[in-house]
Amino acid sequence: MTLLSTRRLSKDFGGLHAVRGVDFDLPEGQIRALIGPNGAGKTTFVGLVCGRIAPTSGSVRFAGDDISRLPAHRRIRLGIAYTFQITSVFARLTCGENVALAVRRRGGDPDREVPAALDRVALAAHRHRLAGDLSYGHQRLLEIAMGLAQSPRLLILDEPTQGLSDSEIEAFKSLIRELGGQTTILLIEHNMSVVMETADIVTVLNFGEVLAEGPPEAIRADRAVQAAYLGTG
Amino acid sequence: MSDAGKSLALHLGLLALLFALQFVLPAYHHGNLSRIMVLATYAIGYNLLFGYTGLLSLGHAMFFAAGMYGMGLTIRHLGLSPGPALLIGVLSGLALSAAVGALALRTAGVAFMIVTLMFAQAGYLIILYFGDWTRGDEGFVIQQAQRVLWGIDLSQPTARYFAAWTLFATCLILSLRLIRHPFGKTLIAIRENEDRARMLGYDTFRHKLGAVVLSGTISAAAGAAYGLLFGYAGASFATVQYSILPLLWVLLGGAGTLIGPFLGTLFTFYLIDIASGLTTAYMLVVGVVLVLITLFARQGIGGEIRARVWAWLP
Numbered sequence: 001m002t003l004l005s006t007r008r009l010s011k012d013f014g015g016l017h018a019v020r021g022v023d024f025d026l027p028e029g030q031i032r033a034l035i036g037p038n039g040a041g042k043t044t045f046v047g048l049v050c051g052r053i054a055p056t057s058g059s060v061r062f063a064g065d066d067i068s069r070l071p072a073h074r075r076i077r078l079g080i081a082y083t084f085q086i087t088s089v090f091a092r093l094t095c096g097e098n099v100a101l102a103v104r105r106r107g108g109d110p111d112r113e114v115p116a117a118l119d120r121v122a123l124a125a126h127r128h129r130l131a132g133d134l135s136y137g138h139q140r141l142l143e144i145a146m147g148l149a150q151s152p153r154l155l156i157l158d159e160p161t162q163g164l165s166d167s168e169i170e171a172f173k174s175l176i177r178e179l180g181g182q183t184t185i186l187l188i189e190h191n192m193s194v195v196m197e198t199a200d201i202v203t204v205l206n207f208g209e210v211l212a213e214g215p216p217e218a219i220r221a222d223r224a225v226q227a228a229y230l231g232t233g
Numbered sequence: 234m235s236d237a238g239k240s241l242a243l244h245l246g247l248l249a250l251l252f253a254l255q256f257v258l259p260a261y262h263h264g265n266l267s268r269i270m271v272l273a274t275y276a277i278g279y280n281l282l283f284g285y286t287g288l289l290s291l292g293h294a295m296f297f298a299a300g301m302y303g304m305g306l307t308i309r310h311l312g313l314s315p316g317p318a319l320l321i322g323v324l325s326g327l328a329l330s331a332a333v334g335a336l337a338l339r340t341a342g343v344a345f346m347i348v349t350l351m352f353a354q355a356g357y358l359i360i361l362y363f364g365d366w367t368r369g370d371e372g373f374v375i376q377q378a379q380r381v382l383w384g385i386d387l388s389q390p391t392a393r394y395f396a397a398w399t400l401f402a403t404c405l406i407l408s409l410r411l412i413r414h415p416f417g418k419t420l421i422a423i424r425e426n427e428d429r430a431r432m433l434g435y436d437t438f439r440h441k442l443g444a445v446v447l448s449g450t451i452s453a454a455a456g457a458a459y460g461l462l463f464g465y466a467g468a469s470f471a472t473v474q475y476s477i478l479p480l481l482w483v484l485l486g487g488a489g490t491l492i493g494p495f496l497g498t499l500f501t502f503y504l505i506d507i508a509s510g511l512t513t514a515y516m517l518v519v520g521v522v523l524v525l526i527t528l529f530a531r532q533g534i535g536g537e538i539r540a541r542v543w544a545w546l547p
């Protein structure tokens with residue numbers, strides 16, 4: 001079943017076409033990587049999907065329903081979790097409360113679920129610390145924990161491994177593989193080893209358009225993709 | 234003791250202390266404290282919106298005045314008894330804050346400040362416009378005979394003190410419960426990072442509207458009680474000065490602390506009281522103190538206590 005699909009989805013910023021007529025289909029349970037050079041429109045695209053950004057034209061369907069007109073919080077309530085590219089945690093609240101806010105919104109039990117979510121990203125020991133006091137990498141992990149704590153049907157991660165150490169990246173890869181199958185994941189990622197080792201399918205965005213789509217190995221061998229990344233395309 | 238236990242003990246202790254003080258205070262301070270408790274209730278209402286939700290309103294005098302006139306006009310013109318009149322005062326604040334909130338919350342930041350200021354200014358002009366009914370700036374007195382609630386004469390100092398204490402205690406405990414409740418925790422999350430709260434699936438508009446209504450209703454309750462306990466309603470309570478005062482009290486006392494509104498109101502009241510005994514330029518003294526506090530105790534009295542001594546202070 002297709003969990004998420006977009007049709008002719010576009011966003012202009014003034015004269016700039018950040019996203020242009022994107023048709024995108026994501027089957028339930030898949031781990032999809034979304035890659036592309038800086039400024040390709042990846043963040044804008046997922047912003048359109050979850051309702052943070054209003055589209056210029058086009059539609060978004062989620063789990064069979066047209067959600068194009070729903071405000072962001074209603075889309076999140078349908079089971080979309082979104083983690084920000086630029087870390088956005090509640091800096092003056094504790095890590096535990098950050099995650100508890102995610103748990104409470106869907107009526108979960110914070111006492112039980114908060115430690116579990118923090119444990120999955122190895123932050124359990126920091127539960128009572130203020131989120132703003134964590135290192136940048138740990139704040140990224142806290143964002144991921146807040147995403148997990150929502151038990152979403154679709155988890156959107158915008159460059160989650162930026163600022164993580166090598167060992168944290170390894171742990172992240174196994175976390176994603178573990179989630180695969182239960183949760184559908186849309187992963188924006190610059191780190192190619194993460195893409196190659198976790199994604200089922202890769203979509204390449206360039207100048208706001210889908211340039212290529214396919215299994216990781218095929219994408220790696222694709223000449224147009226190489227050209228886009230080398231800036232000669 | 235757990236943090237929740239400590240904070241409960243502290244706030245109940247404050248209420249017990251205020252209750253006991255009425256037996257020992259000389260008449261002058263006894264009267265002052267009644268006034269301070271009602272005004273601190275107004276500050277509690279203001280703090281829910283400003284301190285806990287992060288919305289700075291410059292128009293809260295309209296809610297205070299809605300309560301005061303909702304109560305006063307129905308006593309004066311409809312001959313209502315104090316009980317129903319108080320209720321109408323509170324409901325006026327509720328209705329007004331729901332309407333103003335629904336419109337003003339379409340804006341944010343500075344625009345929200347200006348829109349609330351404008352609404353309050355319109356409210357003040359409406360009071361003047363209907364001067365035949367409200368007696369405008371001059372205001373009107375609520376007679377002693379009209380201030381007897383359930384056989385209790387609220388113009389008597391002891392009854393008045395007890396009524397003020399009851400109002401203050403109710404609102405303090407209500408807000409203590411509120412910030413422990415998921416709704417209150419969501420308000421704090423909105424204050425900290427509204428975009429994040431929305432992207433966790435919270436309807437931030439509805440939460441903010443709920444905060445405006447709670448805040449406006451508590452402010453109206455304070456306004457209604459103030460008019461009834463001190464026997465007067467006048468347009469000066471709807472001026473911008475009465476919108477700035479709760480902001481000042483909350484800033485001085487510590488925004489986003491439960492005890493802050495009371496500390497700030499108490500402090501400012503006696504500061505003005507003492508300064509005006511020394512000089513006619515007492516507002517200058519208040520201004521200087523405010524500048525000093527924003528320089529050296531940025532988080533207000535309650536905020537500094539939380540930062541330095543009691544980290545558990547809610």
Ligand SMILES: Nc1ncnc2c1ncn2[C@@H]1O[C@H](COP(=O)(O)OP(=O)(O)OP(=O)(O)O)[C@@H](O)[C@H]1O
Nearest residue numbers: 013016018036037038039040041042043044045085
């Ligand atoms: N709010 C905005 N106003 C104007 N232009 C914008 C806005 N947001 C994004 N853009 C522009 O749209 C284009 C796409 O930006 P976007 O952030 O989606 O790219 P990205 O693929 O996520 O890039 P990166 O890999 O650097 O995160 C860029 O040229 C960017 O400058």
Ligand SMILES: [Mg+2]
Nearest residue numbers: 042043044085
């Ligand atoms: Mg981006």
